[in-house]
């Protein structure tokens with residue numbers, strides 16, 4: 001049976017470090033790292049996630065401000081709110097919950113966020129920095145996946161990783177991080193041919209396709225590590241249940257290590273969001289600090 005990678009427990013360790021850094025920022029610099037979360041519309045799943053984020057932020061001693069806007073909010077109104085948060089020195093991180101209602105342009109909203117406060121790591125500047133290996137704010141889900149991976153595979157160098165899914169929020173940044181860790185990386189997606197045998201060659205499979213139970217036991221090389229990013233709400237015998245992109249029971253008999261859903265990548269994502277918020281606060285503090293005396297020219 002595969003080793004279970006406990007995201008709930010691991011996320012609590014990350015959150016402990018976050019709380020420690022929050023306390024340091026408060027006592028040494030009188031700064032309370034603060035996250036602003038913007039939620040447009042009434043999507044019930046989004047409301048659950050957003051509530052979780054705010055709750056965890058409070059537990060870590062951080063500030064959090066929830067801006068709930070109604071579903072009819074215009075692009076102009078949203079842009080103006082972002083602009084206000086960009087200039088608010090009490091706000092260190094800004095997260096606009098995605099997806100947005102279809103009349104709003106997500107790319108435009110993301111581009112409007114001050115890159116220094118972009119704790120999702122979605123702004124083109126942060127995307128480019130990650131691609132160039134100069135990352136500052138790294139997308140939360142891939143960052144959480146890397147922490148989980150390192151727990152069971154301290155040496156990633158030369159390992160073959162297959163990323164299933166090519167989204168901007170998970171697949172692409174995930175591939176960049178694995179590459180940076182010296183993995184051999186293959187990106188697979190809905191148009192990939194012979195995806196099963198491709199995955200069966202992998203030491204690491206990251207399932208981020210958004211398709212419940214897509215990855216079966218015959219996709220997995222015995223002993224491989226499987227990270228399940230999927231969060232799919234399905235009905236099982238009339239009750240709502242959360243399942244991943246991996247057929248968990250079957251795959252856990254083949255894999256060497258596996259993350260569960262729930263209790264896997266989800267809690268790690270939230271922990272990394274708060275970690276990014278403390279990093280953003282620290283960075284903003286540094287850029288506000290008076291310039292160091294420089295060596296004067298003769």
Ligand SMILES: Nc1nc(=O)c2c([nH]1)NC[C@@H]1CN(c3ccc(C(=O)N[C@@H](CCC(=O)O)C(=O)O)cc3)C=[N+]21
Pocket residue numbers: 048049052095096097098099120140231242261262263264265266267268269270
């Ligand atoms: N700008 C933006 N940034 C995001 O990071 C973002 C987003 N938009 N939109 C939605 C997705 C989804 N997401 C989740 C985070 C944690 C859990 C999580 O903690 N899930 C729990 C279960 C929660 C439940 O019971 O419903 C678990 O997996 O154990 C789930 C989903 C962040 N997202």
